Amino acid sequence: MKTNSSTLPSTTMTRAKIFPHLIFAVWVAWLTVMPLMADNYYIRLATFVCMYGSLALSWNFIGGYAGYPSFSTAAFMGLGSYAGAILQKAGMPMILAWVCATIFVSLFAALVGAAILRMKGHYFAIGSISMVEVLRLIASLWSDLTGGGDGLNVPIFQGGPDYAARVFFYSMLVVMLLAWLTTLFVDRSKLGFGLRCINQNEDAADMVGVSVNRYKTIAYTLSAVYCGSVGAIYASWVSYIAPTDSFGILLTLKVPVMTMLGGVGTVYGPLIGSALFVLMEETIWAQFLDYHQAILGVVIVLLIFFLPGGLLKLDYKKLFKRKTTSHTQARRA
């Protein structure tokens, strides 16, 4: 899990540091303006881009910075959906329901985190995948609360399809920006540094004074916060949720893959990876309906073989200097 470029955060923001933020600002500006001119298809696509952007940024806290490959994304998102839907059915106004759902999921992650983070490596992966299954089973069994197997209807958002599309788009955009801000803060803070130490050598981090369990639980909780809000917003957006698709294994595996495509443990890797992945999936789906899953599988396999570090951490310098390396070594001998 490579550390990102800013090793010594010099006080003056050198040109290389500002450049990525500039591009991101331009991109966000374009996104905010886009709904005024685009039709609902593109707004829907942009909503998904922001949604997966938030999920990927969230996963990055635990999977990228701390190096614990969590597969709980679907659990947090599904929990957010159900919490939001149930609260809204009980009459709570939509935005308030979203906020409460986010808080509930965050508390859940903080509690579960302490237990699940005792596991390491493969056991942690299995533990977090199984949590998705457990929640799916509970959702389908506890029918009087969750409507069981036949799912739950969420009160339809008043105001017509166009207005609704825009409201849900801007909500997802806001969540993505919050997740981005949190990532910026963590990346520069003592927490971020400590998580990177844990990622590279947990025992050495413990010996150097990092309070390992507390930091890991914080990262795990952070990875749940925005998944909860995304889940709640998604439930109101599609207005019908059911256990099998709220707690799907496919989502919980796709989000880490998106982050890997962009660059794990970086600020902009998750955003680039998720945007590319969503756009690619959309085009594949449109062209090859029968084979879209196989093609996606091939893409994942190729990503693993040829782009392990992700786009952002591809060492472009090394790529271009490939020809000269043997030359320099010979000279140095």
Add this chain to the structure above:
Amino acid sequence: MSKAPLLKISGLQAGYGDVQVLWGIDLEVPAGQITCIVGSNGAGKSTLLRTISGLVPVTAGNIEFCGANMTGSAPDAVLAAGIAHVPEGRRLFKGMSIRDNLLIGAYLRQESRADIEHDLEAVYSMFPILKERQQQDATTLSGGEQQMCAIGRGIMSKPQLLMIDELSLGLAPRAVEKLAESLKQINRSGLTILLVEQDVVTAFELASQAYVIETGRVGISGETRLLVEDPRVRQAYMGI
């Protein structure tokens, strides 16, 4: 060294990824003798053995064994050609008994069960402790006993050349003395030995010929009885 050397290395370069460790090693191991390689840790001693046995890829130069070119061969081809490698830190197989650890040394050998059992008895006679505790898990042995088992495992493949990486690391002086005796006995029975050793006193007492490796290249080399008097060696490596 009139006869052709058993092992001949010329201009060998190797490393891990883009970190190069060996910068051109030239070395010859005469048949029937004990040759030792000394030098501080991180100089490339272990990397040299791992490159000969095929664990580390060769980037330049070549390796000749009994006249045949071995450069870049896979570990199983190197072992089949007759070079056994007792790795640094012994690395016996946990969860396997001492007996199974020794038997897996003969993994490549096609001979009959009887021949292999015969060789096993030979190892047991050299290291009786191994016979007493042969059913125990190999990793419950003490440091010195583990080294005996690792050497035994190397011999079980009936090599022509036995390479041993760090005989004395982490062992009490008493254990090192006993192991040195056994190695002399093994060498007298006709097995050529290439010993990588960080403790120069032990190495020079055992070997007839020595190479001093510094940062990936051979510095001083020659017969040990001459090198013992060489002021450069005494000061840098023997602290006398």
Add this chain to the structure above:
Amino acid sequence: MTLLAQIIANGLMLGALYACIAVGFSLVWGVLNVINMLHGSFIVLGGYLTFFAWFHFKISPFVSLPIVCGLLFVMGYFIQYLAINRVITRPVLTTLTLTFGLDMILYNFMNLGFEATPRRVSLDLGSLTLGGVILPVDRLLAMLLAFGLTGLLYYVMRSSRIGRAIVAVRMDRDAAALMGIRVGHIYAMTFGLAALMAGACGTLMSVVFPITTNITGLLLGKAFVICVIGGLGTVPGALVGGLALGLTESIVGNFMGAQYAILFGFLIMLALLITRPTGLIGKKGYE
């Protein structure tokens, strides 16, 4: 009283199949350190091949068993040799994602080739009753074969040359290479053996349950639970874990319903993961 005996009998018959489900997965996890997301699809593929051999060519499942085993072994060998070996030393996120990608490909083609309608080999072999306990013959045969196959694998692992080589590679890759063991080949053999066991399990299951591509996730979940309960990378571990889960699901399923049974299995696993992540008899050592 016979109700309890019936539940236990069902539990054992189910447990034997579960052991078969888990033993291949446990081997790949224990020896290769890889979480194999393809495992569920291998089982279903074995089931489909058996069904179509029986349906179209009237080949009895017990005849097609060795054929399925051979096919799955070759398939497993090359998937490992050509694909997974390239990233075998990478962390769990990379290898798990790779097998997930491969599974998406296999799953897609199975869906297209076989459609998802459930299919089952129905050999009306009737059933025996032993002291009030009804034992359908097909389930009984499936159980016996499952135990037989698991026992055969245990024997191969413990006393054959390949078995010792697999254990050596598992304990120390480099040291095994120095013994002349071709590590890449042994990894491929291990993955092939695991695919073989999965295929065989698919054959046996097709006689007992309807086979459909929708249950690949369910089978994978079972393999997780059994491996954690019984302990990683050991054949006895898979056996104990499989029987434990089979009995639990049979008892809980009988009184509270199938979904509660599955939930119960996961909850036991999570509890164990937190307290004893190496499982009931998870020894760090042999086979």
Add this chain to the structure above:
Amino acid sequence: MSTILEVRDLSKNFGGLHAVKNVSFSLKKGEIVGLIGPNGAGKTTLVNLITGVLKATSGNVIFNGQDVTAQRPFQAARSGLARTFQIVQPFPQMTVLENVTAGALFAAGASHRRQAEQQAMEHLEFVGLAPQALRPATSLTLPSRKRLELAKSLAMNPKVLLLDEVNAGLNTSEIEQALTLMRAIAARGITIMLIEHLMKVVLSLSERILVLHHGELISQGDPQTVITDPRVVEAYLGSKFAARQQGVAPTAGVAHV
């Protein structure tokens, strides 16, 4: 001098195997004590027990007047009990400076990263690694990696420093440099326990020596009495070393074994 660290019959067994058996000793402020014993005698286990990496089966550890037996490693680190690793454990993808900054930031509790980096640079100068500050930690040779470990533990401004085989693998001239460095550290009032199986280092630096064998403390005292103690000679040193001892005064250059 008041005692800074006291160990009272500390024991640890791993299922029947007694790795450490009722070990008791104490360290005075500013003292340099050597802990020797063959590999597998339990030296590293003892260090792991004192620093909380392993939970003791029985007995306790009193540090600075507090019972820290059940402390986790990061609490021990923050209270001033630092150790180096026998197998060097840098943060692989971080630079030399970041590795040392980690110590200053977390254990020594520097308020923010800039301040921690200043302190880290001072420690790097002290051990002579300042020129490689921005190089990746993995690019260092073994001797400089050992100095990195030293710098990292100094950055944690420790009261007691447990140096676990920090000289293993160094040749004689490299050990010479390490000795001068350790004398300089001791001069700053830091109590040092030197865990070694290289006699030369232990003899020329320690005021007191503890000998561990099969998890038990078989001898304790000043260097001269310890290396002539028959039990130590029989269990650990081997007759050849003892013979060489008689001929040569201990403080002169002794061929390390």
